[in-house]
Amino acid sequence: MRLRIINPNTTTAMTDKIGEAARRVAAPGTSIQATQPASGPVSIESHFDEAISAVGVLEEVLAGERQETDAYIIACFGDPGLLAARELTRAPVIGIAEAAFHLASLVSTRFSVVTTLGRTGIIAEHLLEQYGFHRHCRRVRAAEIPVLDLEENGASALDRIIDECRRARDEDGIGAIVLGCGGMADLTETISREAGLPVIEGVTAAVKLAEALVGLGLGTSKYGDLAFPRPKPFIGRFEGFSHLTPER
Amino acid sequence: MRLRIINPNTTTAMTDKIGEAARRVAAPGTSIQATQPASGPVSIESHFDEAISAVGVLEEVLAGERQETDAYIIACFGDPGLLAARELTRAPVIGIAEAAFHLASLVSTRFSVVTTLGRTGIIAEHLLEQYGFHRHCRRVRAAEIPVLDLEENGASALDRIIDECRRARDEDGIGAIVLGCGGMADLTETISREAGLPVIEGVTAAVKLAEALVGLGLGTSKYGDLAFPRPKPFIGRFEGFSHLTPER
Amino acid sequence: MRLRIINPNTTTAMTDKIGEAARRVAAPGTSIQATQPASGPVSIESHFDEAISAVGVLEEVLAGERQETDAYIIACFGDPGLLAARELTRAPVIGIAEAAFHLASLVSTRFSVVTTLGRTGIIAEHLLEQYGFHRHCRRVRAAEIPVLDLEENGASALDRIIDECRRARDEDGIGAIVLGCGGMADLTETISREAGLPVIEGVTAAVKLAEALVGLGLGTSKYGDLAFPRPKPFIGRFEGFSHLTPER
Amino acid sequence: MRLRIINPNTTTAMTDKIGEAARRVAAPGTSIQATQPASGPVSIESHFDEAISAVGVLEEVLAGERQETDAYIIACFGDPGLLAARELTRAPVIGIAEAAFHLASLVSTRFSVVTTLGRTGIIAEHLLEQYGFHRHCRRVRAAEIPVLDLEENGASALDRIIDECRRARDEDGIGAIVLGCGGMADLTETISREAGLPVIEGVTAAVKLAEALVGLGLGTSKYGDLAFPRPKPFIGRFEGFSHLTPER
Amino acid sequence: MRLRIINPNTTTAMTDKIGEAARRVAAPGTSIQATQPASGPVSIESHFDEAISAVGVLEEVLAGERQETDAYIIACFGDPGLLAARELTRAPVIGIAEAAFHLASLVSTRFSVVTTLGRTGIIAEHLLEQYGFHRHCRRVRAAEIPVLDLEENGASALDRIIDECRRARDEDGIGAIVLGCGGMADLTETISREAGLPVIEGVTAAVKLAEALVGLGLGTSKYGDLAFPRPKPFIGRFEGFSHLTPER
Amino acid sequence: MRLRIINPNTTTAMTDKIGEAARRVAAPGTSIQATQPASGPVSIESHFDEAISAVGVLEEVLAGERQETDAYIIACFGDPGLLAARELTRAPVIGIAEAAFHLASLVSTRFSVVTTLGRTGIIAEHLLEQYGFHRHCRRVRAAEIPVLDLEENGASALDRIIDECRRARDEDGIGAIVLGCGGMADLTETISREAGLPVIEGVTAAVKLAEALVGLGLGTSKYGDLAFPRPKPFIGRFEGFSHLTPER
Incomplete structure (x- = not known):
């Protein structure tokens, strides 16, 4: 399985460390892809940092959806964007x-x-x-x-x-x-x-929970309130989110 | 007092309607400024829409801080970005x-x-x-x-x-x-x-609560966990948030 | 608007102080009437003091109803008689x-x-x-x-x-x-x-909340469990409450 | 033991019925005294009725204290005046x-x-x-x-x-x-x-709970927040409560 | 009434002490039978001790059912087996x-x-x-x-x-x-x-609560989820519980 | 890893089914051992059945401790004996x-x-x-x-x-x-x-959670309230539990 770990901040050293920690505990068949947003704060230490970082997290989930991705981890202790991320995918999404x-x-x-x-x-x-x-x-x-x-x-x-x-x-x-x-x-x-x-x-805990869900064929429920978002126009610099129609 | 009502979505008709509703209940001395983000979804109907809209809400708060603003209202029923917005200002911020x-x-x-x-x-x-x-x-x-x-x-x-x-x-x-x-x-x-x-x-309720707090000289506590965010680098399209040092 | 602040104890100095505090924060159009029960304890420092004081609070609400009163405040931190007071009026009643x-x-x-x-x-x-x-x-x-x-x-x-x-x-x-x-x-x-x-x-907070509700045309709901009490006989020294039929 | 059951309303037929129900379940050594306030509503069907009735309940407790009373019951389902009554006595007080x-x-x-x-x-x-x-x-x-x-x-x-x-x-x-x-x-x-x-x-339940507490020598704690009220002046028709100094 | 107090551990000195404490507070008509399981731990100081002790508690309830027993007390502060014991009898069962x-x-x-x-x-x-x-x-x-x-x-x-x-x-x-x-x-x-x-x-408290319930003719509800267990085979050393059909 | 799944009831067909379900989702390195108590009810449908079944669950954990066992699952939806089982081992124990x-x-x-x-x-x-x-x-x-x-x-x-x-x-x-x-x-x-x-x-969920914990080197905390039970005498048919000293 392919597991995408998203470090919500933009400090590469931390992304690397998180990736390594994940790989140390990953099961043999689990490939770890540690990523970070193109844009955002170098660390997350406030509600403000967290709110901004959520955008990058969601873009990283959308990027994951364009590849084969079996599960996502959001690797900041505030679980920024967790429920929003779940809406974007059938895969499991776990916050640390x-x-x-x-x-x-x-x-x-x-x-x-x-x-x-x-x-x-x-x-x-x-x-x-x-x-x-x-x-x-x-x-x-x-x-x-x-x-x-x-x-x-x-x-x-x-x-x-x-x-x-x-x-x-x-x-x-x-x-x-x-x-x-x-x-x-x-x-x-x-x-x-x-x-x-x-x-x-949390990072290592999330890797194993993601493996657990994928191993059971369980992903984010698309029945009810975590269904894909209704497609709609976005304007300005978020225009790219317009008419988002994730695979259903 | 100057009250900035932020419609978190980007539908002007709704911003106008919200502004009018606010003006109908505002006290004589309250001037209402109804705004909306430059970027974001036309409506907010999911965690995803809400997470993206929070960025625009926060930019609108920062814009308000560059003017004289006595209080802020976040006019979407999910109160997107509420605690983050509170971190950015000494003024009260109310979610509808x-x-x-x-x-x-x-x-x-x-x-x-x-x-x-x-x-x-x-x-x-x-x-x-x-x-x-x-x-x-x-x-x-x-x-x-x-x-x-x-x-x-x-x-x-x-x-x-x-x-x-x-x-x-x-x-x-x-x-x-x-x-x-x-x-x-x-x-x-x-x-x-x-x-x-x-x-x-909620819009009208929030106008009166904002007036209440301003009337008492009460604003968001800067003691404790709603203090201004620690200034730090942001990269990419959020670079503008770098080294944010709101008036203290 | 006419705002009746009821100090539930019978210490005039405190009633005066409460009235002054209220006036300091009241909006221009708000007239403050600070009152106290004719009967009751000089201070409220127990469940017992509070229970007795509630009677005076309710009488002061009924007195307010015979005049034009737009909102009531109960100015003791235990909010004595709050829900009972709400039953007696269409106006808002706020505890401090x-x-x-x-x-x-x-x-x-x-x-x-x-x-x-x-x-x-x-x-x-x-x-x-x-x-x-x-x-x-x-x-x-x-x-x-x-x-x-x-x-x-x-x-x-x-x-x-x-x-x-x-x-x-x-x-x-x-x-x-x-x-x-x-x-x-x-x-x-x-x-x-x-x-x-x-x-x-609380006193100043309640003044502004009362102004907020009145400004929105909101008063105590008369639908459901805060409806006017059913009129009925009272005996003894509470006979005066008999067949109470507040304006509906 | 002497058990004083206070019907908080002023309907004698109900007081009698409550007394009879209590006597049917009382233990051999329990003597039941069913009383009602001299003043108050004929029935209790609102917060207002309840607040007024609490005064009579408390007077009936004070009356009980002037006799030998081992326990009190407040026989209205809203338990009016319960914590205040507990302050007035070392005996147990039970709400139905x-x-x-x-x-x-x-x-x-x-x-x-x-x-x-x-x-x-x-x-x-x-x-x-x-x-x-x-x-x-x-x-x-x-x-x-x-x-x-x-x-x-x-x-x-x-x-x-x-x-x-x-x-x-x-x-x-x-x-x-x-x-x-x-x-x-x-x-x-x-x-x-x-x-x-x-x-x-509740009436019958309260009788047995009162017997249980008395049988164990347990009464209302006078250590902490149910201690006797601090004696103080009351004015007006509640002057009789002034300088209340229950036996300690 | 006959009250069976079950000390869930197997230390006779403690069973005796519990029985004496119970007798000191029992009402005149209450006969106290203090028992302990034939098998189990000498004291209960862990979830493990408690789980094992529950079997003995339940056997003591079944033994009580073969005699005339009006109420049961489980005399260990973890209330081991409480809900299970209630299923076995129409009598009240009280944990200390x-x-x-x-x-x-x-x-x-x-x-x-x-x-x-x-x-x-x-x-x-x-x-x-x-x-x-x-x-x-x-x-x-x-x-x-x-x-x-x-x-x-x-x-x-x-x-x-x-x-x-x-x-x-x-x-x-x-x-x-x-x-x-x-x-x-x-x-x-x-x-x-x-x-x-x-x-x-708790022991003395439970005696009086048991007397209270029995005095009211109240016992464990047999309507709903505390009904007698469905009879069924048990194997091995618990075979004796097979096809249990308590008097209904 | 060796995973011991304990079916708390004594119906072999169910034990087999549970074992098969577990094997279907187990990771390559996980060996599943499905067991059931030697003594107990054929099904668990009450607090009583559950209390009795807990003994067998605990014996099965002790049996597992005498072999190499990396984790335990208690496969009845009431999680019978869960906290007691955790006391007996350093391995993780999961209820379904x-x-x-x-x-x-x-x-x-x-x-x-x-x-x-x-x-x-x-x-x-x-x-x-x-x-x-x-x-x-x-x-x-x-x-x-x-x-x-x-x-x-x-x-x-x-x-x-x-x-x-x-x-x-x-x-x-x-x-x-x-x-x-x-x-x-x-x-x-x-x-x-x-x-x-x-x-x-739950059975399949528990298999994956057990694998997750073992994969992280996490087991039941022996610091604090899930420490091994204090060794002590048991009498009667539970004498075998006496002076239990699990490996520490």
Whole structure:
């Protein structure tokens, strides 16, 4: 199967890292294509960054539809554009936040999230509520490191994340930790070893969930509210979306 | 005060109608500026349409910030880009869905929503959950009319909406109805008269809520998670958003 | 429009203060009439005080109905008698707790409440649950000052409130604070300046919400469960409520 | 033990009926004193009736405190004045709505409520939410009979209630029915036999819960938010409540 | 009435203690039969212990059905086998966790649970959610003592429980404490005196709730989803459950 | 990887069918071992059947632990013994109800469950609440067929299930259907084709989720409340569980 992982930001180093993390866990028959939008922010740390990045995510899904693509992953912890992306394809589309929440709830009864900046905690909270996991998550914590510090100051960023994970382990009454940023995809093993409890990271979780759905022949339902969008004119720089008629 | 009402779709007739509806209820000192994005879909009837429209909404907020603007309204019932827009300004930003829910809960104990297409019901459901009104809303109903039918087949669309409102009144155990589309902004009075119970429409509701906040000197909190986005590079066609440093 | 603000307790100094706070934010055409019951407690600091005060609130609504009254405000943070008051009139009736919660949720994603006595926190909690804002409120805090200390020991009471607001700001992960007592109506500006984030006070919030509803021609729904009460005999000292037949 | 059952309305026939129903189920050592306020509405069918009736309920509790009273019951399905009454005494105070909900949840997994008038359904809904039973209750139904019809048109009222209970049984997926009015206290056995499933009535349920608490030496907690109200001046016709200092 | 209290573990000393606690609060006409399974764990401190203990609980209910039994109590704080037990009988079946939660919510607005081991906290949390009391419970606390320490190191165990109860009282904003283990049935009075607020213990609470239901002629509904199980073959060591046809 | 699928009932034909369904979707490296308890009911259609079956499930997990086992599946829609089983192993343990709910929420926004008997609906409801999916599930429906009819009257049972699924599709506003019985594992494809929307079946869903977790090196957390049970004596026929010391 062909799996398209879309890093919603435009930092190539992060796209590469995400792709590598995905390949490390992919099943033998899974080919990973890691992409990023042509346009958009270099990191996603606000509702604003996220809203802009969604356009690129959707274009990457449409690009995937022109090739053979069996499943999509949206590799930013806010799951930007997730439901919109699902409308564009019969394939499954998985967000890394939802993927991590789902798997965390299968190996523990309660978990905490450790993310980058405190200001994005509300994004995680809203997703936990929408997906149904707000009672399973004891606390959303932030290590207060900007996303790109994960690229540029890896060692010190890692230390801060590990510290926060240990606090979560000791104070929150949890059995597992969810890492709240796609840029942490390469840190899972280290953090889990240092913190001494299961650590779930969304990119790798999403790869396996995508394989699971494809393996079952399950894709996004086209019956009901995730059906293809009604074709219609778009104007201006979004004219290219006009009269979109995805294969039905 | 200067109030910028952003119609997130690109249908001028609808922008005009929304502007007129707003002016009819505006207080004497309120000047209404009704705008629409330069780019985007002619109507919003899916998560996809909504995600794309959010970019235009945000550009319209940034445009408003370059002028004197005291408050913003996002005039599509899915409140596209609402939290992102709030990050861009100290002024209040109100979505018409939230506005209608808030006021409906002040004049009734339970209400129903009557919207255009069934497929957008899930958008209303998610907002009701996020805003806290899911127990106040008995049911999200759809008249099953495309948004632009409100422009092009007004009379027959109106009939269908009135019929659905009457069913809501008779079957749902409610005290009020929320109209679930910005394109219904001119129909409130007629529908309320025909249905015989209070009908709350979001554009007009949002105008008065915006006036309320401005009258109190209240704007979007810049303390915490709605602070201005961290400035950063954007690439490609979104390069213009780079190093955004709104007045602080 | 004529707006009747009912201070549910019988302390004239507080009624005056509430009236002044209301007038400071009222729109040009709004005339404020601040009243208080002829009978009742001098302050409201328990379920008991609140239950007794509701009678006076309802009498003040009935008195308002005998004049021209366009909207009512119940100016105690427990919103005593709110739904009963709504049954008595076609005009809107707004409680100051609900008013503050509504507006706080429009300028922040999460807020805390700072009230007078810890024992009344449960009243706020119950209202947050009934109105749908319990997830938006991080914490209900008390400065542990009796209500009338706001009148009699203003400076020291203010200090304690500011201290508690700062703790809320630093510990709760919020963007705004709701002041939990009608007697704080004159302190909003000072507290907001000292605490450095938006502070929402219910009396002023309610004035603007009342203006909003009246401006839209919206009043309490008389369809369904807020219809006028069925007329019937009352005995004893409540005989005056017998065969109440408000204008329909 | 001495159990004071307060019928919050002023219809003696109903007070007598409630007293009789209570005596039928009381344990040997329980003496039942059925009382009603000196002042108030003849029936309770609205928020307004309920708010006024709460005063009489509280006076009856204070009267009980001047005698030996081991427990109180508030015998109207809206539980008017419940938390205020609890503040006034160390004895347990039980509302008949809560009593019925508690016991219904012990003999079935899901129940429905059958009450008198549709307009009072919202009162039951709010209580179900506050008490925590909103998921256990499938539906709040009304037979659409005024409360006093239970006194004056007993046979036809009974028929309508039985019909509604049968519909609940056949359509709601329930195991038990809660009768939603103190005036139905004498009908339980007949309705249960006709409907063929357990029927829980609040007056009798409350008697047994009161006996349970007294038997355990448990009374209303005076630690925390149900402590005695702070003594203070009341003015006007409520002057008698001034400087209330219940035995501590 | 004949009340069968089933201690789900196999420690006779605990069964005796539970029986004595029950007898101390039982009404004159109530005869208490305290039993324990022939097979099972000596204490219940995990989901595993609980699942195994449920079999013994159900056998004890079936044994009770062969005698005259008017009500059953399951005396372990996880309420093991509760819904299954209800299927086997027309009599009421009460779990001690649910009993304690119900009564605690009648004497306070918010309570905390103090249990033995932290690892069983999740069991209490799941029950609070299922029964509807999760908002009434502020916190589930553990004294971190193994269950049998209550038998073997009574004094030091008691000290730790009292300490934890005092912390709950001082930090949680509560009015009452629920003791989270059947083995604490003899400690209620001491703890309540030491902690200075109402302490609710499940065994005694369940006795009075069972008396309440029996006194009302209420038993487990046999209409709907708690009907007797469909008779069917069981194989192996559970063959004895085959073709079970309880008296209907 | 070695995957042990435990059919909690003792009907070999069903175990075989479940094993075949699992093998059809298993990845190349996954070896499926379908087992059933030595003791227990031939089908599971009540809380009672479920409680008894849990013992056999746990014995099958312990048996698996004595071999090399990489993951476990509990193949009955009530997920009997799930949390207890997780305590016994470091491997992942997946219930088929949770598996189906998780995957259904990834391909649709709302789903309905179609199960066998109405009386087991409450089991699904409780699981939906505990797992967090109660808002995602519109309705739990029953075809009202006994479980073993799936073996013995396959054709007519299938017709009834398809009919119920079509009603769910047409009436519930959903995008997918969850089949609520392990015995339906071979019907998924037919039902999905006949109903025209995605149909998620738990056995196959659980196989892929188990592969996902194992592929990530994730197993049940042994930190916190799913740690191995404390070893202790068991008596009687459960003596074999005494002093259980799973590999740590």
